[in-house]
Amino acid sequence: MADHDSTTRPLNFIEQIVEADNASGKWGGRVHTRFPPEPNGYLHIGHAKSICLNYGLAKNYGGKFNLRFDDTNPAKEEQEYVDAIKEDVLWLGADFRPNSPHGGGLFLASDYFEQMYSFALELIRKGKAYVCDLSAEEVAARRGKPGIPATSPFRDRPTEESLRLIAEMKDGRHPNGSKSVRARIDLASPNFNLRDPVMYRILHESHHNTGTKWCIYPMYDWAHGFEDSLEGITHSICTLEFEDHRPLYDWFINAVNEGRTPDGSGPYGKIIHHAQQIEFAKFRPTYTVLSKRNLLKMVTDGVVKGWDDPRMPTIRGMRRRGYTPESIRTLMEEVGVTKVESFIDIGRLENAIRNDLNKKAPRRMAVLRPLKVVIENYPDNQVEHFDAQNNPEDPAAGTRKVPFSKVLYIERDDFMENPPKKFFRLAPGTEVRFRWAYFLKCTGVVKNDAGEVVEVRCTYDPATKGGDAPDGRKVKGTIHWVSAAHAIDAEVRLFDRLFTAEEPGKRTGNYMDDLNPNSLEVVHAKLEPSLAGSPGGASYQFERMGYFHVDQDSTPAHLVFNRTVTLKDTWAKVASQG
């Protein structure tokens, strides 16, 4: 039976359908889902919901999950995307490979072209499809309106003639757009999808899988139901905008099945499988865009540096930024599955990765915007090594040594010459704890000609070694630091939201108008020496600053970190409220 990750969560409406089907024996207890992307772009966080949903169903109900490329339009599709999508789906943990527990396999819609073509011939013979000579423009012009039927002068073309013409189309004897194959359904249907939809268009175009074999290519609506049918998909899950298409898929399958029998006797053979389509609402985060067209434009316009720019909502972008598959899966579990179109606060994504990394990421000290501190009463050439906990959430993570000396760097924001009330950090006359080291008291500052503080002077209390005062006195603040002589340099990329509006483009109609000009800030940070040689892909918490991920650009000689997300910052909130 069901084996849910979170046993307490109530069933979503699709799980309820699956359980009802299992109870009624509709599919013999079988659950077989699929993720059917078109290989014409990179996957984004919206796709992740579909992947998690489909794979999760297969996993929780002991079923199978297929990855299937819906590659019916060679004009838009490329092998590069096929490879990238496979990688991203696997990274998310949805293992479609046949040797994995829930892997149903990898499929290409284009491998079914021959079978689909024979279904098309069957429909023509049954009088349910015909070849139409109208151009795309003419079809559009004759589409009709609500209440006004569409028209086609070729609707009653004799079967034999349609059969001959579709063969000619297939053989490449007709130019692009000169003819199409249409289903004979209902030119007056209030559902425009049923007004004799096009099944095949002529496209003299090379296909990433079938090469130049075909000159006609099936339309999505014609193809999709058969893809599910041929793979034995039980629950064909898609997004809301395809609800209007469901009657069409059903019509196609039923049309093929007309005259077919369960045992295959009769002129047409065996009944083919008819999957149940279920529609759910997309995942739409605030403060970003998701459509391939819009994402592509940001890449080509150079607004971002590529599909894998850490600011992009693509799987690759999020991965590079430091998001984990677990955090994305948990998020999808939390937001649920419904038919209600809604926005997901982007804060939920940030929260999801914080929660995950809080448990896993080793703590380190790194100063993003350095300010020099000199300890007046600390011996000039002395160096001490303090034990620092790697992760307070996980004592088993152990400790490391951090060097301490007379000259340190602290965060610029951790010092204020004229601090407001409730500022618990360093200021003239105040005492704070330098994490894992000593209590330090600020005795003065050094300024440059412009009047800016360039150095903070302090004294330390040797009795507070390790960070505790034997006399029991308390300090309000604890700040991070690095020893100037031991610090290593790193480039740190601080990312912010790509857009400043919840719904980019809502205001002016152009989403580019809402771009956040400050979505990337690069700083040159000082890190504690244990971070030297950090391996690519590692994630750390820089204490008090956030979670940081070693970028693919990073080398031992030039470390590069991406800020995945900041820590929650109560002080920032207080400070901004004045």
Added chain:
RNA sequence: UGGCCGAUGGUGUAACGGUAGCACAGCAGAUUUUGGUUCUGUUUGUCCAGGUUCGAAUCCUGGUCGGCCAGCCA
């Protein structure tokens, strides 16, 4: 304008004719060598109008608002 779909706190989501619950965010407090984490408490909700019923978020009717559809895209 025709068809399809939807509407529950700020956000997301439960309830399947019988006490409107959970999560996130917010707020308040406790703990804390990260203004992090954790813990406790807490503010806030059934689109509207009728009807059925002992009883309606749930069923019915009408309306309002929102989304989708009129590609030889998927």
